[in-house]
Amino acid sequence: MLIFTLKRFALAALILFVAVTLMFLMIRAVPGDPVQIMLGPRATPELQARLTAELALDQPIFRQLIIFYGNMLQGDLGTDVFSGRAVTQIVFQQLPFTLELIFGSIIWSAALGIFLGAYAASYPNTLIDRMVAIVSVSFVAAPAFVVALLSLLLFAVHLRWFPAIGAGNGFWDRMDHLVLPSFAIGLSWVGYIARLVRASMLEVLGEHHIRTARAFGLAERRIVMVYALRIAILPVVTVIGVGMGFLLSSAVFAEIVFARPGLGKLVIDSITTRNYPIVMGSVLVSTGLFVVSTALADLVNAWLDPRARSAK
Amino acid sequence: MKIEWTKTPIGRRKFLKGATALGATAALPMGFAGSAFAQESGTLRVRAYGDAPNMDPAHSVGVVEEEIHSSIYNKLVQYKPGSEWGWQLDAASSIEQVDPTHIKFALRDDIGFTNGHGAMTAEDVKFSFERIIADETESPNKPDMGPLSHVEVTGEREGTIVLNEPFAPLWSIALPYITGNIVSKSAVEAAGGRINSEPVAESGPYLRASWSPKEKTVLQRNPDWKGEAPAWDTIEVYPIDDENTAEIAFEAGELDLTRVSLGSVARYRDGVPNGGTLVENPSLFYVWLGMNLDHPKLQNQKLRQAIQHAIDVPTILEASYFGAADPSTGIIAPGLAGNRAKGLVAAEANIEKAMALLAESGESNVTLTLDILNKTTYTTMAQVIQAMLAQIGITLEINVLESGAFWASGDNENLQLVLNRYSMAPDPSYATAWFTSAQAGIWNWERFRSEEFDAIHAAASAETDTAKRATMYQRAQDLMEESGAYRFITHEATPVIHSSRVIPALRPDGLSLLRYFGKA
Numbered sequence: 155m156l157i158f159t160l161k162r163f164a165l166a167a168l169i170l171f172v173a174v175t176l177m178f179l180m181i182r183a184v185p186g187d188p189v190q191i192m193l194g195p196r197a198t199p200e201l202q203a204r205l206t207a208e209l210a211l212d213q214p215i216f217r218q219l220i221i222f223y224g225n226m227l228q229g230d231l232g233t234d235v236f237s238g239r240a241v242t243q244i245v246f247q248q249l250p251f252t253l254e255l256i257f258g259s260i261i262w263s264a265a266l267g268i269f270l271g272a273y274a275a276s277y278p279n280t281l282i283d284r285m286v287a288i289v290s291v292s293f294v295a296a297p298a299f300v301v302a303l304l305s306l307l308l309f310a311v312h313l314r315w316f317p318a319i320g321a322g323n324g325f326w327d328r329m330d331h332l333v334l335p336s337f338a339i340g341l342s343w344v345g346y347i348a349r350l351v352r353a354s355m356l357e358v359l360g361e362h363h364i365r366t367a368r369a370f371g372l373a374e375r376r377i378v379m380v381y382a383l384r385i386a387i388l389p390v391v392t393v394i395g396v397g398m399g400f401l402l403s404s405a406v407f408a409e410i411v412f413a414r415p416g417l418g419k420l421v422i423d424s425i426t427t428r429n430y431p432i433v434m435g436s437v438l439v440s441t442g443l444f445v446v447s448t449a450l451a452d453l454v455n456a457w458l459d460p461r462a463r464s465a466k
Numbered sequence: 467m468k469i470e471w472t473k474t475p476i477g478r479r480k481f482l483k484g485a486t487a488l489g490a491t492a493a494l495p496m497g498f499a500g501s502a503f504a505q506e507s508g509t510l511r512v513r514a515y516g517d518a519p520n521m522d523p524a525h526s527v528g529v530v531e532e533e534i535h536s537s538i539y540n541k542l543v544q545y546k547p548g549s550e551w552g553w554q555l556d557a558a559s560s561i562e563q564v565d566p567t568h569i570k571f572a573l574r575d576d577i578g579f580t581n582g583h584g585a586m587t588a589e590d591v592k593f594s595f596e597r598i599i600a601d602e603t604e605s606p607n608k609p610d611m612g613p614l615s616h617v618e619v620t621g622e623r624e625g626t627i628v629l630n631e632p633f634a635p636l637w638s639i640a641l642p643y644i645t646g647n648i649v650s651k652s653a654v655e656a657a658g659g660r661i662n663s664e665p666v667a668e669s670g671p672y673l674r675a676s677w678s679p680k681e682k683t684v685l686q687r688n689p690d691w692k693g694e695a696p697a698w699d700t701i702e703v704y705p706i707d708d709e710n711t712a713e714i715a716f717e718a719g720e721l722d723l724t725r726v727s728l729g730s731v732a733r734y735r736d737g738v739p740n741g742g743t744l745v746e747n748p749s750l751f752y753v754w755l756g757m758n759l760d761h762p763k764l765q766n767q768k769l770r771q772a773i774q775h776a777i778d779v780p781t782i783l784e785a786s787y788f789g790a791a792d793p794s795t796g797i798i799a800p801g802l803a804g805n806r807a808k809g810l811v812a813a814e815a816n817i818e819k820a821m822a823l824l825a826e827s828g829e830s831n832v833t834l835t836l837d838i839l840n841k842t843t844y845t846t847m848a849q850v851i852q853a854m855l856a857q858i859g860i861t862l863e864i865n866v867l868e869s870g871a872f873w874a875s876g877d878n879e880n881l882q883l884v885l886n887r888y889s890m891a892p893d894p895s896y897a898t899a900w901f902t903s904a905q906a907g908i909w910n911w912e913r914f915r916s917e918e919f920d921a922i923h924a925a926a927s928a929e930t931d932t933a934k935r936a937t938m939y940q941r942a943q944d945l946m947e948e949s950g951a952y953r954f955i956t957h958e959a960t961p962v963i964h965s966s967r968v969i970p971a972l973r974p975d976g977l978s979l980l981r982y983f984g985k986a
Contacts, residue, residue: 186874194527195900195909196606204604236527237519238662247679303714310718318718319704319711321681413706413715415680423517423680423707426869 158456166449173441174434178219181425181433188428192235205235209430222434231438232431241435245417249439251321252416255408256401258332259340260394267344268390271351272383278356286348293345298404302338302411309334319413335412339404343397347390354386388459395451399444508699510968510983513712513724517680517705522661523647524598524605528889529977532644534703537685537981538668541646542571542591543637547971547982549747551801551892553642557586557669566632566930567615573623576692579650579667586648586669588625592617593651595627603659609899610645610891612636612927632928634935638893671696671981680705685980697969697984716742716963723964725976731790731961741966746790747976749960752797752897753887755836755851755953756912761882763834768827770950773883775823776858777851777953778815786847791956796943797888797897799957801974803932804894804939809954810947820858833861836883839872844885847955851885876908884911887958892975894939898923901946912951919945 189202189211206212209232210221225232231241267290274286310318322331358364359382367377406418417436424432516530523535536544540557555561561571577586595617598605613630620626629636640646653667654660665674671693672685685701706712709727716724717739726734726744734744755777757764764770779793793813795806824832836851838844845866852862862883867875875881888909890896899905902923903915919942926938946952960976971982 184868185871188870191870191873194606196609198601198604198606198608200601201604201606234519236525238660239519244679251681306714306718310720311714314718318720319706319715320720321678410708411711413704413708413711415678419680419707428870 155456159453162449162452166445170438170442170445173445174438175219177437177441178222178434179215181430182215182218184428186428188430191428226438231435234432235429241431244432245420245435245439248415248417248420248436251414252402252405252409252418252440253443254328254332255335255339255405255414255416256398258336259343259401259404260397262336263340263343264347264390264394267347268351268383268387270344270348272355272378272386274348275352275355275359275386276378283352286352290345290348290352293341294349295345296341298339298342299407299411301341302335302408305334305338306411321414321416331412331414335408335414338411339401339408343401347393350389350393351386354389355382358382358386384458388455391451391454391458395448395454398447402440402444507967509702510698510700510980511702511704511720511722512978512980513706513715513721514683514703515705515707515709515725518677518683518703519663519679520661521663521665521674523594523644523649524603524607525660526607526644528644530705533978533980534674534683534685535644535647536670536979537672537701538665538670538674539647539649540577540586540669541642541648542573543641543646544981545642545892545973545979547973547979549801549974551638551974553637557648564626567629569627569629569636571625571627572621574693575623577669578690579653579669580673580688580690581653581667583650583653583667586650587622588617588619590648590651591625592619593654594648595645597649597654598645605645607645610635610639610643612640614640632930634927634930634932635893635895639891639896643891672701675700696981701980701983703980713963716740716965719965721965722968723962723970723978726961726963728787728790728959728961731959732788734961734963738963742963743966745962745964745970745972745976747960747962747972747974748792748800749958750799750802750890750892750975751887751958752794752799752890753885753955753958754794754797755955756884756886757951758879758881758884758912759915759949759951760879760913763832763882766827766829767950768823769829769832772820772823772827772858773855773860774811774820774947774950774953775816776820776854776860778854779813779953779955781815781854782847782850783956785850786843787956787958790961791959794954794957796940796946796954797890797901798894798939798943799890799975802892802894803936804926804943805936806940806943810944811953815854817857824858824860830859831861832859833863834882835863835865836885837865837867837872837875837878837881838885839887840866840868847885876911878911879907881911886911892973894935895923895927898926898939898942912949914946914949914951916945916949 189205193202193205210218229242233240234244270286270290274283277283306318309315316333317331320331322328364377364382367381405416406422408414409416409419417440421433421436424436514530514533518531518534520526520531523539526532526535542556542558542561543553544556546552546554557573557577558571559574561569563569573586573588578584579586595611595614597603598611599608599614612633612635615628615630618626618628650667657666663677668674671688671691673688675684675686677683683703687696687699704721706715709725712721712724713726713730715721719740738744757770757773783789783791783793795809798804836848838848848864852864855862875884888900900909901914902910902920906913906915922938922942926935929935929938962970962972962976964970967986969984969986971979971984973979
């Protein structure tokens with residue numbers, strides 16, 4: 155397991171390097187003088203020259219890349235042009251908001267999706283199964299931005315049950331502010347996970363060891379919850395790991411629609427203003443998050459299913 | 467807990483039981499609704515369209531930061547809320563222009579800085595103003611101070627602003643806007659000469675209590691403020707980029723004031739939710755179609771004039787601004803010296819004249835490219851223009867650009883037509899500054915060059931007679947239009963909605979002066 159873990163994290167580091175390098179090159183390929191865009195029309199030539207030098211934009215691109223990685227390894231991601239604050243401080247100030255949104259969405263959608271999928275698989279081809287199928291596919295088909303806007307209009311404007319904007323202060327207030335955005339971006343995952351668990355569960359429930367367990371007279375609840383579900387959720391773990399990436403992109407629109415702080419909004423604003431240090435800081439952290447989550451999903455998978463450790 | 471996996475999960479009784487439980491669960495949050503959204507009577511919640519990370523007036527990048535700065539700092543004079551541009555005393559107890567280049571002022575004796583930086587003195591005024599023009603400050607706002615020479619300190623709280631030459635925008639921009647904010651000399655020097663995201667010392671009626679990046683800025687009443695007490699204990703400023711989100715937040719009762727999209731104006735004219743009010747103000751923005759005079763395809767003046775006359779501005783405004791904005795006659799908005807009552811080319815299209823001009827030009831099979839920003843307003847506008855030019859036989863290709871690429875178009879020599887929109891401060895010189903010959907290929911994307919225009923721009927700033935100044939700027943806009951390089955479209959509008967508990971204090975262009983907001 156240790157070797158598997160080491161190999162997996164080495165691969166994660168390589169993926170991170172490739173992804174960040176690609177982003178670094180892509181942002182520099184975008185047309186427009188970044189310094190002029192960053193500083194606006196009234197910046198003095200002296201200020202423009204100073205910033206160009208500070209960001210090493212007067213250096214060849216390869217040299218810029220080396221400088222970036224050199225600084226990054228020392229934990230220095232640069233300074234925000236506008237506020238003079240350290241990029242690491244800015245990024246890590248926004249990160250918790252995105253993480254709570256992603257985890258909030260994953261937790262409720264996985265809990266409900268697994269429950270619905272397992273329940274439907276326990277009653278295949280019954281009314282319950284069909285109803286769950288209809289609901290699941292409807293959830294998958296519902297575009298997240300439509301869900302976001304409709305839920306805002308219904309639950310925030312009309313019923314006034316939940317707040318429409320912001321992230322809140324204090325634990326309960328933050329939870330309150332998390333309900334609608336996590337509902338909006340998690341809803342399709344409920345359907346997706348439910349379908350996945352149902353299919354996986356049906357396969358597992360037909361296997362020999364389950365039949366043996368039944369023959370031994372074990373309670374159906376124990377068979378389903380312990381023996382079958384543990385195997386049936388393996389694909390879900392993998393999907394959730396990969397899904398972190400999709401949720402990161404969903405978080406962008408959720409942060410805009412619900413006017414929440416977060417990494418997504420930070421990246422969008424920074425790309426528009428060509429604030430390179432913040433763009434790269436945010437990309438590094440979000441890519442790292444994605445790579446680590448997929449690596450962790452693989453590790454959990456391997457822990458749950460020893461066959462995965464030896465898979466070539 | 468025992469889970470029974472039965473084969474008959476839903477009977478009538480179970481359904482009713484489940485539905486009752488679901489209903490009860492659904493009803494549960496209603497009990498909290500009142501408390502969760504209770505409005506604190508002393509808290510005003512307003513929307514800004516961006517965040518305000520910088521607390522240094524010398525490096526402020528615009529109105530969003532200025533909304534905060536003007537609440538936590540003082541100026542000699544501030545803009546007066548209302549429908550006409552004007553100023554009123556703030557930190558100055560008196561101010562007087564004794565001659566075209568000397569302005570004497572005296573400070574109030576009851577204004578102090580926080581963090582132990584003492585009373586506001588004339589030295590602070592001198593430091594704040596001279597800091598803006600000092601090269602080492604590298605302030606992008608230096609042009610706003612124009613020909614400021616220095617500030618003479620004549621007493622602890624008295625001084626004289628000395629200009630190198632007369633400067634009319636001193637009263638419309640330099641003193642009441644960004645560069646007019648007075649900072650504490652001792653505090654800024656102690657901070658190494660630069661203020662970043664933390665205000666080092668404040669003096670206004672409000673203090674910045676907290677700033678959560680991308681979430682909100684909280685201002686709280688300054689307990690040591692000796693001037694007229696502000697109406698609100700706390701002001702929360704929410705940076706919300708998307709106007710639709712802001713409108714939803716207002717309707718949900720979470721905002722007291724927000725600018726709304728022009729597309730929503732018709733709906734709000736029929737009634738603003740929660741007993742609110744719609745206030746419609748003109749804006750200072752100016753939108754126009756520009757033509758690059760250096761481009762080989764646009765060398766023919768008759769062709770450019772044909773394009774001017776083929777474009778029907780009211781149709782564009784109906785399609786893109788839902789009839790909520792009026793046609794403009796130039797780059798200087800109504801209410802400012804130099805605004806023209808009428809342009810040389812009527813807002814309405816004259817297709818016959820356009821076709822005649824095109825025939826005179828001798829051009830045929832004309833195909834042009836129009837560069838626009840990737841926003842719905844501009845894509846709609848571009849499509850309408852495309853249809854209009856097709857009427858006279860000109861084919862238009864639309865090139866949609868992301869904001870960074872679009873705003874870097876200044877040095878794009880291949881630029882042909884462009885839909886553009888600039889903002890400005892409330893002085894005509896701020897608008898003409900971008901169209902001088904020196905700006906060609908930088909912010910003068912049309913590469914319009916006119917010695918007369920340049921001379922007017924230089925002379926009008928020094929002209930203190932408002933009527934003469936207005937005539938000069940009107941002539942400047944005539945020159946722009948005569949060149950055929952410009953089709954002026956609109957100054958847009960700033961529609962604002964506010965809740966019934968607020969008496970807003972707005973500039974004539976609809977922007978908030980938070981320190982003057984009242985309670986209904």
